[in-house]
Amino acid sequence: MLISMDGYDNLIATLDYFEQRLTSQNPITTVAELSRYSGYCTHHLSGLFTANTDLKLKEYLQARILSSIFSHAYATNVPLSNLAFLYGFHDYETFFRACKRRFGKNPSQILKSGLESQFLQQRIYPQRSQNIEAISWEVVTLPELTLCGLDFFIWPETRSFHRHWQQFSHYQSAMQGQRHESVTFQFTAWKEGEEQTMRVLCGMEVDPEAEQETVFSHQNLPKTTYIRFLHTQDVSQIKNTYQYIYGTYFSQSVFQCLGNWELQRYEDNRTTIEIYIPIRT
Numbered sequence: 001m002l003i004s005m006d007g008y009d010n011l012i013a014t015l016d017y018f019e020q021r022l023t024s025q026n027p028i029t030t031v032a033e034l035s036r037y038s039g040y041c042t043h044h045l046s047g048l049f050t051a052n053t054d055l056k057l058k059e060y061l062q063a064r065i066l067s068s069i070f071s072h073a074y075a076t077n078v079p080l081s082n083l084a085f086l087y088g089f090h091d092y093e094t095f096f097r098a099c100k101r102r103f104g105k106n107p108s109q110i111l112k113s114g115l116e117s118q119f120l121q122q123r124i125y126p127q128r129s130q131n132i133e134a135i136s137w138e139v140v141t142l143p144e145l146t147l148c149g150l151d152f153f154i155w156p157e158t159r160s161f162h163r164h165w166q167q168f169s170h171y172q173s174a175m176q177g178q179r180h181e182s183v184t185f186q187f188t189a190w191k192e193g194e195e196q197t198m199r200v201l202c203g204m205e206v207d208p209e210a211e212q213e214t215v216f217s218h219q220n221l222p223k224t225t226y227i228r229f230l231h232t233q234d235v236s237q238i239k240n241t242y243q244y245i246y247g248t249y250f251s252q253s254v255f256q257c258l259g260n261w262e263l264q265r266y267e268d269n270r271t272t273i274e275i276y277i278p279i280r281t
Contacts, residue, residue, distance in 0.1 A: 007250035014038040029088035041260035043190035051247030052126035063121035080107050135244045136230040149203020151217040168202040177210025182268040187219050189261040226276040255279045
């Protein structure tokens with residue numbers, strides 16, 4: 001695990017490690033395995049990578065692996081089936097599908113026709129972000145929280161949670177023991193793995209002893225230290241805030257994200273969105 005370095009240096013060291021393993025007999029083939037080396041969860045490492053490269057980490061790793069396989073194949077007489085296994089594919093069918101998805105051709109066709117340079121994924125060297133406008137932040141510690149609300153399981157391509165919050169609003173008044181009627185939370189947790197599906201809880205803080213209808217789900221959060229960022233623009237611009245969070249703040253900070261979840265906090269009659277990223281202390 002990498003510690004005591006800022007996020008950018010962590011990312012560079014992690015990519016260096018991936019490249020070292022790529023040429024070994026034991027390459028890294030998944031974001032989950034690479035994230036364990038970095039000390040970040042898969043979601044936060046992917047966010048750090050994307051903010052600094054505009055690429056998706058999972059797709060980049062597989063592209064580097066496939067490019068290395070064919071570069072190796074062009075330089076030697078080693079059969080593709082052997083190389084696929086050497087570079088981490090457990091069966092030829094998975095390798096076959098990966099080639100079709102990435103290049104639109106099967107492995108034999110690629111080997112016969114060759115790959116043009118634009119299809120070969122070269123190693124990238126991320127540059128530190130320099131020109132993103134700073135966003136207000138502070139280190140805060142929140143006491144133990146009990147959140148209650150509606151659970152949704154969402155694919156990462158989802159761009160808006162308006163429908164989910166609209167559904168929650170129909171049930172909101174039925175929750176018992178509400179602590180702050182004008183404050184709502186969005187708890188988001190990412191599944192550890194390659195698919196990066198999200199669990200989103202739209203809810204409120206409640207008395208943990210209050211009995212609730214079975215339609216509601218609970219999320220208990222321990223006392224935790226966070227970096228709290230304030231998004232003050234229209235919600236449609238929140239992507240820019242996350243670009244700052246991962247591309248600038250965590251790239252330059254020695255604070256490291258904790259776990260695979262975050263909070264957003266909203267107050268009625270306020271347009272500011274509070275984003276809480278848990279950190280190691």
